[in-house]
Amino acid sequence: MIKLIKEWVGPLALLLLKGIRVQHHRLSLSKTIFFNFKSLPLRQACKLPVFIYHNTSLYRIGKIEIKSENVFQGMIQWGKLGYKSQGNGKICNYGRIEFHGPVFLWGGCIIENSGTMRFMGDTQIGEGTLMLIRDYLEIGRYTRIGFLSFFMDSDDHFTVNMETQKVTRNKAPIVIGKYNWIANKTVVKKNTKTSDYTIVASSNTLLSKDYTENGEFCVLGGVPAKVIAKGIRRIYNYKAESELNEYFKSHKEAKSFQLNKTPEDLEKYCLDNALHF
Structure with missing residues (x-):
């Protein structure tokens, strides 16, 4: 029981301590708590994995x-x-x-x-x-x-x-x-x-x-x-995106940027440093 209480109190306390950010994004604590404990197993719900916002x-x-x-x-x-x-x-x-x-x-x-x-x-x-x-x-x-x-x-x-x-x-x-x-x-x-x-x-x-x-x-x-x-794919690498933005910003007339990579390196280039949630 004590361990369970710690798992519940910890996440809630963390949210309350971040009140400025929570208020800015209009996170609803009441909806968040209700949703998690209504829909999820207790051990998952205590971690508050789902955030519900006021709107x-x-x-x-x-x-x-x-x-x-x-x-x-x-x-x-x-x-x-x-x-x-x-x-x-x-x-x-x-x-x-x-x-x-x-x-x-x-x-x-x-x-x-x-x-x-x-x-x-x-x-x-x-x-x-x-x-x-x-x-x-x-x-x-x-x-x-x-x-x-x-x-x-x-x-x-x-x-x-x-x-x-x-x-x-x-x-x-x-x-x-x-x-x-x-x-x-x-x-x-x-x-x-x-x-x-x-x-x-x-x-x-x-x-x-x-x-x-x-x-x-x-x-x-x-x-x-x-x-x-x-044969077209998105580049998820945010560092590469930043470098490309800088290149095209400083080369106003450029319409493309030529890469010279092996297929394995190109795969890595597209997916490295991808932003996860």
């Missing part, structure tokens, strides 16, 4: 599971205010949501789920993103989703072909690969599947089918989405 309404918590070997305070942050945040976020979960690692859902995100949602970890969901899930959604590790995007794995209503009288299935899974980078205001519909390292390059793109046949390092865009480039 996020809890309509229904449902089943929440953290399937990670490393469970720590604030690893999942729901409703954190950003400079693009608009309106209130909402959680209405009648199904199951799994977290396999750290996840940031920025301010104004709305989740309405009656199926299974699986976040593989180190993921950011941009401000104002709406996810309406009836069947299954999986977001791969280290994927970034731009603000005001929309995910829906169901048509909600059935339709009938008047000639054949066939009624088609109105739900199908959405599976987003790891290291995807999805532009803001992207619409993702049922049956969407993307390969690892996919980039959705343009706002207002519509994803609605299986794109995995295009392979990794594929760039999609348009309505409906089509391949606009191949």
Whole structure:
């Protein structure tokens, strides 16, 4: 019992001692404590792994599971205010949501789920993103989703072909690969599947089918989405990004910077120093 009390008091005391930062980001202690102890096993809940912010309404918590070997305070942050945040976020979960690692859902995100949602970890969901899930959604590790995007794995209503009288299935899974980078205001519909390292390059793109046949390092865009480039990947190395920014800042006329690396070194260059949560 004493050990359990220490595990509970420690994280709460730490939050209170950081009152200035908590107040700045409008973290709700009451919602945070309620959410953790309502949804998680006691040993996990005592660590306060889920932070809930004031502008996020809890309509229904449902089943929440953290399937990670490393469970720590604030690893999942729901409703954190950003400079693009608009309106209130909402959680209405009648199904199951799994977290396999750290996840940031920025301010104004709305989740309405009656199926299974699986976040593989180190993921950011941009401000104002709406996810309406009836069947299954999986977001791969280290994927970034731009603000005001929309995910829906169901048509909600059935339709009938008047000639054949066939009624088609109105739900199908959405599976987003790891290291995807999805532009803001992207619409993702049922049956969407993307390969690892996919980039959705343009706002207002519509994803609605299986794109995995295009392979990794594929760039999609348009309505409906089509391949606009191949062999392109995002650089997650923040130190490399800083160096590149400095280069292009000091070379106003330069349109590109030439690297000269082996495939192994290029892999390392893209992923080293990536920011984890």
